[in-house]
Amino acid sequence: MAAGIGVTGAAGWWHGGHALLGSLGLSLLCGVAAFGVVAQLLYVLGASLARWQVLAVCAVLACGALRGIGPGPRASPRPRTRLDLLAIPVVLVLVLLAVDLWYQPLWAYDSWTFWTPKAHALYALNGLDPGWFTSAALISKDYPILLPALEAAGFRFTGYETGLLDLQSWLIYAAFLRAVYEIGVTRARPVVLWAVLLMLAVAPSALDQLAAAEADIPVAVFFAAAGVCAWTWLADRRPAGLVLAAVLAAGATATKVEGLMFVVGLFVVVAAVAARASWRRAAAALGAGGAALAVGILPWRIWVSHHDVANQASFGRVTGASFLARHAARLPVSVGYLGAKLVDPRAWILVLPLAVFVAVDAFRRGRRRDVTFVVGVACFAFAGLVLAYWSTPFPLHYQLATSARRVITAIVLFAAAMTPILSADSEPEPG
Amino acid sequence: MLGAPSSPGAVGWALIALGLVLAVAALVRYRAAVRRQAPSAAAAIVVLVAAAAATPFVVWRIVDDLRYTTTLHGYDRAAAGPVQAYLPGYLVDGASRLIPPAATYATVVSPKVPWAPARSAFGALAMESLFPRRSVAAPADADYLVTWGVQPASVAHVQRVWTLRKAFGQSPTVYVARTRH
Numbered sequence: 001m002a003a004g005i006g007v008t009g010a011a012g013w014w015h016g017g018h019a020l021l022g023s024l025g026l027s028l029l030c031g032v033a034a035f036g037v038v039a040q041l042l043y044v045l046g047a048s049l050a051r052w053q054v055l056a057v058c059a060v061l062a063c064g065a066l067r068g069i070g071p072g073p074r075a076s077p078r079p080r081t082r083l084d085l086l087a088i089p090v091v092l093v094l095v096l097l098a099v100d101l102w103y104q105p106l107w108a109y110d111s112w113t114f115w116t117p118k119a120h121a122l123y124a125l126n127g128l129d130p131g132w133f134t135s136a137a138l139i140s141k142d143y144p145i146l147l148p149a150l151e152a153a154g155f156r157f158t159g160y161e162t163g164l165l166d167l168q169s170w171l172i173y174a175a176f177l178r179a180v181y182e183i184g185v186t187r188a189r190p191v192v193l194w195a196v197l198l199m200l201a202v203a204p205s206a207l208d209q210l211a212a213a214e215a216d217i218p219v220a221v222f223f224a225a226a227g228v229c230a231w232t233w234l235a236d237r238r239p240a241g242l243v244l245a246a247v248l249a250a251g252a253t254a255t256k257v258e259g260l261m262f263v264v265g266l267f268v269v270v271a272a273v274a275a276r277a278s279w280r281r282a283a284a285a286l287g288a289g290g291a292a293l294a295v296g297i298l299p300w301r302i303w304v305s306h307h308d309v310a311n312q313a314s315f316g317r318v319t320g321a322s323f324l325a326r327h328a329a330r331l332p333v334s335v336g337y338l339g340a341k342l343v344d345p346r347a348w349i350l351v352l353p354l355a356v357f358v359a360v361d362a363f364r365r366g367r368r369r370d371v372t373f374v375v376g377v378a379c380f381a382f383a384g385l386v387l388a389y390w391s392t393p394f395p396l397h398y399q400l401a402t403s404a405r406r407v408i409t410a411i412v413l414f415a416a417a418m419t420p421i422l423s424a425d426s427e428p429e430p431g
Numbered sequence: 432m433l434g435a436p437s438s439p440g441a442v443g444w445a446l447i448a449l450g451l452v453l454a455v456a457a458l459v460r461y462r463a464a465v466r467r468q469a470p471s472a473a474a475a476i477v478v479l480v481a482a483a484a485a486t487p488f489v490v491w492r493i494v495d496d497l498r499y500t501t502t503l504h505g506y507d508r509a510a511a512g513p514v515q516a517y518l519p520g521y522l523v524d525g526a527s528r529l530i531p532p533a534a535t536y537a538t539v540v541s542p543k544v545p546w547a548p549a550r551s552a553f554g555a556l557a558m559e560s561l562f563p564r565r566s567v568a569a570p571a572d573a574d575y576l577v578t579w580g581v582q583p584a585s586v587a588h589v590q591r592v593w594t595l596r597k598a599f600g601q602s603p604t605v606y607v608a609r610t611r612h
Contacts (some may be wrong), residue, residue, distance in 0.1 A: 086479075089486060093493075098432065100493050103500040105511035107433045109548070113555035117562075125563055137538060137554035137566035191472050195479040202482060202489040211432040211496075299482030349485055350478045357474045423471040 004031020005060035010064025011243040014070050025178025029225050030244055032172060032218075033251025034061055035153070036146035037296050040254050043149060045300045048126035051156040063213070086194040090201045094174055097207060101166035108212035115214060116162055119151030122154040123160065135308050141309045144300045146254035147215045164215040173210060176221040179202065180417050183228055188420030192358065196416050205347035209406060215256045216406040221250035224261045224413035227377055230270045230285075230420065234373060245270075246288040250296030252410075257312060258388065260297055262410055263289065265380025273373050323391065332398050334389040337400045338382065341408050350410050355415035355422075362422040374418045381411050433511060434499025435492050446491055467502030513556050517546035522553075522605055523560040523577060525595055529607045530575045536567050537573035537587075541580030545601050553579055576608040583608030 004027035008014055011030075014023045030354050038057050039049055047053060121132050122145070134141060151165055151431030158164060179201055184193045200206060209217050226248035249266060252259035267289025275282035304311060343352050355374075363371040385407055392399050439447060454539050457480055458465065465473050503511065510520020530536055538554045558566060567573045570587040580603030583589045589608040596605040 089483075093486065094492065096490065096493055100497050100500070103497060103502055103503075104433060105500065105508045107511040107515050109512070109516060109552065112559075113552055117555070117559060121563070129563070131565045132563055135558065135566040136568035137558040139555060189469070189472050189475065191468075191479060192475040195475040195482065198479060198482045198486075202486050204489060206490070207489065208432055208435070208495065349482050354478045355472055358471045361470045361474075423475070 001028050001031055002065075003035050003058040004028045005068075006064035006245065007031055007034045007247060009068030010062075010068070011247075012188075012281065013238075013240040013244060015068050022182055025175045025180075025182050026225065026229075026244070028175035029179055029221065029251075030247050031058075031061065032150065032175075033146075033222055033248050033254075035291065036150050037247075037254050039144050039149035039153060041295070041299050041404075043122065043128040043145065044303045046127065049122065049149070049153060049156070050126070052152040054153045054156055079147070081190050083132050083190040085270050086198055090177070090194075090197050093201045094170075094177070097210065098167060101170050101210060102163065104163075104166045104211045104213075106162045106165065106213060106372035108214055111165070111213040112431060114143070115147055116151065117166065118145060118148035119155065119165075120160055120404050122148055122152035123155040128303070130307050134309055140312070142304050142311045143215075143257060144254045144297060146251060147218060162213075166211060169213060170209050172218050172221050173206065176225060176413065176417075177223055178422065179228070182210075183232070183417075184420035187424045189423040192354075192423035193420040195354065196419050199349045199351050199354075200413075200416055203348050203351065203407060205344075205409065205412075208321055209409065210218070211349060214406065218354055219252050219259045219262075220253040220410035220413045222248045222255060223259065223266070223381075223410045224417045226252060226263070227414045228417045228421070230266060231370070231373060231418065233285075234270065234273055235370065242284065242288050246292040247288065249292035253296035254300065258385065258407055258410070260293070261384035261388070263292055263296075266386055269373060269376035269380060271288050272376070273369060276369075315423050320391065325340045327390060327396075330390045331386065333396065334386045334400065337404055338385055338389070338408055341404050342382075342411060344405075347405060351412055351416050351419075355419045358419050358422050365425065367422060370418075370422055374415070374422065378411050378415055381414070385411075432492070432496040432500075433515075434496040436495060439488070440582075442491065443488055446488040447485075450487055454480045454484035457508060465558075513552065516548040516552040518549045518552055518556055519554075519602065522596055522602070523557045526557070526577055526607050527561055527564075529593055529595075530561060530564060530577075532564060532573040535567050535572070536561060536575040536577055537567050537570045539570060539576060539578040539581045539583075539586050541603060543579075544603065545582050547596070568609070573610060576606070578606045578608070579603060583610075 001024070005020065005028040008027045013026070014020045024157065037107060038061070042049060042053070042057070106116060110350050117138070119132070121129060125132060154164060154168065155161065177197055180192065180195060206217070226245045229241045229248060230245035231241070232238050233245065246341070249263040253263050267285055271282040271285040271289070340404055341347065357373060359371050389396060389399060436443065458477060465476050468476065506520065513520040516603060524562045536557070538557045540550045540553045542550070544550050554566065570576055573587070576583045576587060576589070578586070583606050584594050588611045592606055592608040595607050598604045
C-alpha cells in the first residue's frame with residue numbers, strides 16, 4: 001500500500017489527504033504492479049530480494065507520496081443514496097470469501113505445478129537460479145514472474161506459507177472493486193455502479209478463480225485498471241491517468257503471457273482515439289505503451305532468450321500463415337467458445353449483457369468516443385485470445401476446456417469497470 | 432473452490448429458484464417505477480435484482496466449501512493439488528534420500544498410467560519432492576532417473592535401481608535409478 005500511495009502520488013493522481021483516501025484501491029493495485037515489475041527486473045539482474053530489499057523497494061516507491069502531500073482541493077461530497085447500503089452485502093460477501101480462502105488449500109493444477117513452486121524457488125534459492133528455472137520438469141518456464149515475485153516477497157515475512165496466497169489474490173480483487181467504486185462514484189449512475197459492484201462480488205467465476213491462486217485474476221485486474229486509467233487520460237486529460245495506465249499495463253505484461261497482447265491492444269486503441277484530437281497525444285499514448293512493455297516484459301524476455309527457454313508466445317507462432325490456414329476450422333470454434341464463456345450467467349451473472357446494453361445506450365446519447373474506446377479495447381483483447389487459440393500447438397478443445405473460462409476474465413473486468421463510467425449522461429469535456 | 436459442489440444439488444436449486452421467484456416478483460411489482468428510469472438505469476435495476484437473487488446461492492456455495500475445507504488437515508491439505516491430478520501426494524516421497532542434492536534427474540512416465548492429468552503432473556510432483564535438484568529432459572543426460580511404470584534400464588544405462596513405491600491399485604511401480612555414463 002505504501003508503495004502504491006507513492007506511485008499514485010508521484011504520478012499526480014491525488015493531492016491532499018481527502019484525495020488520497022479516495023484513491024486507496026487504485027493505489028494498492030499500482031503498488032502491487034509497480035513492486036512486481038521492479039522485483040522481476042531485480043531478479044533478472046541477479047538480486048535475491050531478501051527481506052531488506054523488499055522493504056527498500058517499497059520504501060523507494062513510497063517516496064513518491066511526497067509529491068501529493070499538502071492541502072488539496074476538497075471535492076464536494078456526492079449526496080448519499082439508499083443504494084449506498086448495497087455496500088453492506090458487497091463487503092459481507094467479500095469478508096465471507098476471505099474466510100473461505102483462508103482455509104483453501106493449494107489445489108489448482110497451475111498453482112501447485114508451477115506458480116507456487118517458482119515463488120518457493122525465488123525464496124529458497126535467493127533469486128532467479130538459472131539451473132532450477134530452466135529445469136525440464138518446470139511447466140511454463142517462459143511465463144513472467146510477477147506473481148511468483150509477489151508471493152516470494154510475502155514468504156520473506158511469513159516463511160513458506162501457501163495458505164496466504166489466495167488471500168493475496170483476494171486483496172488485489174477487493175482493491176479492484178474499490179478502484180471501480182473510486183473512479184465511478186462521482187461519474188456513474190449509482191444504480192449502475194452498485195449493480196456492477198454486486199455482480200463482481202458474487203460472480204461465481206471470480207470466486208472460483210480466487211480460490212485457485214492462479215494468475216488470471218491479477219492479470220485481468222491490472223489490464224482492466226490500466227484501461228480505466230487510460231480512459232481518464234483520454235476523457236479528463238489527466239496526465240496521471242496515462243502514467244498509471246502504463247504502470248498497471250507493465251504489471252499485466254509481467255504477470256501472464258496474454259497480458260502482452262491485452263496491453264498492445266489497449267495502447268493501440270488509446271492512440272487511435274487520441275489521434276482524432278492530436279497526433280502528439282497519440283504519440284504519448286504509444287510511448288506509454290512502449291515504456292510499459294520495455295519495463296514489464298522486455299527484461300524477462302531477454303533472460304528467457306539468454307537461457308534458451310522456449311517461448312510459447314513467440315511472434316512466429318501467430319504469424320505462421322501455413323499453420324493458421326491448415327487450422328482455419330479453429331477460428332469459429334474459438335470465437336463461439338470464448339463468446340459463450342463471456343456471457344455465461346453461471347460464471348459472470350449479467351456483467352457483459354449489462355455492459356453491452358449500457359454501451360449501446362451511451363452511443364445513442366452521443367458518447368461515441370468513450371464507446372469506441374471500450375469496444376475497441378475489448379475487441380482487440382478478444383481477437384488476441386482467438387488468435388492465441390487458433391495458433392496453439394496443443395489440442396484446441398483441451399486448451400479451451402482448461403483455460404477459456406479464465407482468460408476471458410480480463411475482458412469481463414474491463415467491461416465491468418467501464419460500464420458505470422459509460423452510464424453517465426455525457427462525455428467529460430477535456431480540461 | 433475445492434469443496435464447492437459441481438452441481439447445485441437440491442438446496443442449491445431451491446435457493447436459485449427462490450431467488451428467481453423473488454426477483455421476478457420484485458420486478459413485476461415495481462415495473463412501473465423501472466419503466467420511468469433512463470434505459471441504462473432500468474437495465475441496471477434488472478441486473479441488480481438478478482445479482483441479489485443469486486447472492487443466497489453464492490453464499491450457500493461458499494459456506495458449503497468451508498464445511499469441507501475446514502476439515503482438511505495434514506496430508507489432505509498438503510496433497511490437495513496432486514490428489515486433484517489423480518496423483519498420491521506421497522508417490523515420490525523418499526526419492527530425496529536416494530538422490531544427492533547436487534545431482535540431476537529425469538522423470539519418465541509410462542503412457543499406460545491411466546490418468547492423463549497424473550502423467551502430466553508427475554514431473555511437477557517429483558520437482559516438489561526433490562527440490563532444489565535440477566531436472567533434465569533426456570534420461571541419458573541425467574545422473575538419476577525417477578520413473579513411473581517404466582523400467583529404468585529400458586530408457587538409459589543404469590548402475591543401480593531402487594523400488595521407491597510398489598504398484599498399488601492402478602498405479603504402477605515407481606523406481607529410482609542411478610545412471611551410468
